[in-house]
Amino acid sequence: YADSLTEEALRRDFYYAFSDTRYPGIPELNLHTITEEIFWVGDIPVQPIQVWHHRMPVLGFRFGNFTYITDANRIDEDQQQKIRGSKVLVLNALRKQEHLSHFTLEQALEMIDQLKVPTGYLTHISHQLGLHAEVESELPEHIHLAWDGLVLRTE
Known part of the structure; x- marks a missing residue:
């Protein structure tokens, strides 16, 4: 696709x-x-969400109540509307320091809160973010670092 x-x-x-x-x-x-319209994979509706990787438009996707966005540093308001109502959002948070084309940890946390998503997972993280247990202890209870092999179940 x-x-x-x-x-x-x-x-x-x-x-x-x-x-x-x-x-x-x-x-x-x-x-x-695909276009910006919803398409189906089997019985799962897939909503493309255009986000920005610096000046390059890239796609994230919403699968029912689950939204996955990586490699982004900006989500325009009209695209944020497509995310609202998701139960889980996986979002990139490269590191704590500013980056040209990726959300920082602080920006990712703000975006998850702004979208009012009940559960967030942070992905596309670098070694510069810090050790897993240390960073995890600094996060709000409803937001977690993702890891290789993580399985998420949604309705």
Whole structure:
């Protein structure tokens, strides 16, 4: 699933995967072009959410009551409306210091509170954020650091 900008980049950078000439080892891709409209994967509604990675538009996604956004430093108000009502938000928080294209820890915490999401998980974190237990102890009770292998269940 890719918007038109992403599809263009995929076709340019991985041109061999879209060639009519097939040979062993080439990935076989079946692209689905998406817009800002809700689409379905099986019985799950998927809402694309355009966010900003510095000046580059990128997508986050809402799957029912679960929203996943990474690689972002800004979410415009009209896109925030698509997130409101989520029960869980996974959001990037690269580090405590400012960064050109990623939310800081403070910015991510503010965004989760502003959106009034009951449970938040922070992802796309760097070693510069600090040790897991130390950072986790500084977070509000409803926000946690994500980790490799984390499984979240939603309704």
